[in-house]
Amino acid sequence: MRSRIRLIGLVSAITFLFISCQKETSQLTPLNTTSHHIPVADGGPSKNVLLPATATLTGTGTSQNGPIVGYLWSLISGPNVPVIQSPSSPTTVISGLVVGNYILQFMVIDSLGYAGVDTAWIRVTAPAQVTLTLQPTTNHNELNFAVVGSANASDSSIDLDAAAWTNGGASFLIRGATKFDLSSIPPGSTIISAKLSLYSNPTPINGDLVHPNSGSDNSMWIRRFSTNFTASASNWGNMPATETSTQVLIPHTALSTLDLIDVDVKNIVTSMMLNGNYGFQIGLQNEFAYNIRQFASSRHPNAALHPKLVVVYQ
Numbered sequence: 001m002r003s004r005i006r007l008i009g010l011v012s013a014i015t016f017l018f019i020s021c022q023k024e025t026s027q028l029t030p031l032n033t034t035s036h037h038i039p040v041a042d043g044g045p046s047k048n049v050l051l052p053a054t055a056t057l058t059g060t061g062t063s064q065n066g067p068i069v070g071y072l073w074s075l076i077s078g079p080n081v082p083v084i085q086s087p088s089s090p091t092t093v094i095s096g097l098v099v100g101n102y103i104l105q106f107m108v109i110d111s112l113g114y115a116g117v118d119t120a121w122i123r124v125t126a127p128a129q130v131t132l133t134l135q136p137t138t139n140h141n142e143l144n145f146a147v148v149g150s151a152n153a154s155d156s157s158i159d160l161d162a163a164a165w166t167n168g169g170a171s172f173l174i175r176g177a178t179k180f181d182l183s184s185i186p187p188g189s190t191i192i193s194a195k196l197s198l199y200s201n202p203t204p205i206n207g208d209l210v211h212p213n214s215g216s217d218n219s220m221w222i223r224r225f226s227t228n229f230t231a232s233a234s235n236w237g238n239m240p241a242t243e244t245s246t247q248v249l250i251p252h253t254a255l256s257t258l259d260l261i262d263v264d265v266k267n268i269v270t271s272m273m274l275n276g277n278y279g280f281q282i283g284l285q286n287e288f289a290y291n292i293r294q295f296a297s298s299r300h301p302n303a304a305l306h307p308k309l310v311v312v313y314q
Contacts, residue, residue: 036114039063043106043120050127051099051314052188057120058091061108070109076119078102097124127314129192134180135308139298140231141179141279142307147236148172154235158300159205160198160307162220162282163292173287174206175239176295177229179279180309182272192312194269195262196222196280198295199305202257207292211256215291218284219252224268225278242281246271249285250293260295262310269311 040062047055061068073087079100086092094104102122109115144161146153149170160176200212207214223242234240246267250260268280284291296305 036112037064039065039068039108039110039114039116041106041108041116041118043104043118046121046123048123048125049097050125051097052190053097053124054093054095055097055122055124056091056093057104057106057122059106059108059118059120060090061110061116063108063110063114063116065114066111068108069111070107072105072107072109074105074107076103076105078122094122097122099124099126129312129314132182132184132311132313133308134182134310135303135306136180136298137303137306139178139180139307142298143177143229143231143234144174144297145177145234145236145239145281146172146174152235152237156231156297156299157205158203158297159201160282160295160297161206161292162218162284163206163294164284164287164289165207165292166289171289173236174292175281175283176297177225177231177234177279177281178298178307179225179277180307182269182277182311185273185311185313187273189273189313191266191270191273192314194264194266194309194311196260196265197262197308197310198260198282199307200257200259201294201296201300201305202302203300204294206294207290212294213253213256213258213292215252217252217286217288218291218293219286220250220282220284220293222248222250222263222265222268223281223283224271225281226275228276228278240278243268243271243275265309269309 043059049055071090073084073092080098082094082096084092104120105117107115107117143156148167161174163174165172204212225240226243227240229240298306
């Protein structure tokens with residue numbers, strides 16, 4: 001009987017040890033769960049751009065959880081709120097930039113909905129100001145639109161005039177035209193200043209043939225042509241229209257000689273850059289005889305007297 005009791009006790013002890021080992025083993029075994037990782041976003045290198053400009057940003061993303069399924073660009077800080085043209089694409093164009101520093105956030109989202117972020121910097125600076133001085137000789141885009149009576153008398157000579165006079169008893173009118181080559185100014189540039197200089201012709205070939213300026217009211221205007229012209233194919237009858245919204249008015253002078261130095265034509269040149277460089281026209285405010293302003297054209301033998309335009313832009 002005693003031996004049977006001992007056997008039962010031994011079995012119970014072994015069973016207890018087995019259960020105890022099982023519990024200890026289950027506590028040491030890690031749970032069978034899946035580990036998730038935050039996606040890695042890369043907003044790309046910093047950008048340095050000059051105005052006027054846009055910036056193109058390209059970001060990338062990777063995730064161990066699965067493919068990247070979403071992107072989002074957003075502004076963190078900046079001197080203004082620019083336009084993010086494709087905020088939900090990895091590559092986007094940023095426009096509407098002004099001078100200053102921008103910080104943008106780039107977010108990527110993977111297939112499990114996990115998100116990673118990075119930042120991208122844009123530094124916008126203004127380009128250095130450039131001064132363009134134009135004073136051509138024998139400018140082929142220069143002409144006096146003229147009419148005597150009803151007959152066209154347009155020509156290119158050493159004069160560039162705004163005039164109302166008579167010739168052999170017939171009245172004549174002259175409106176001078178000149179166009180400078182602005183093609184070296186990059187599109188989108190900002191015009192800081194534009195100064196036009198016209199020099200009185202010391203050897204006038206119209207009017208009284210002695211004085212560059214004559215008349216009781218020789219006030220004049222400077223305007224932009226609103227359509228193009230070709231000097232060799234132009235005459236009084238096909239003279240282009242002009243723009244009056246940016247015109248510059250020049251008052252009457254009683255001086256027989258008066259150079260117009262550094263006339264402010266910024267608004268005209270700005271319009272030329274936006275709407276077409278079709279040149280300048282000069283004409284009397286009131287076209288009645290006998291009034292005249294005679295300036296040297298680009299064909300005058302004294303090159304220092306040729307029409308001059310100085311444009312500062314950036």
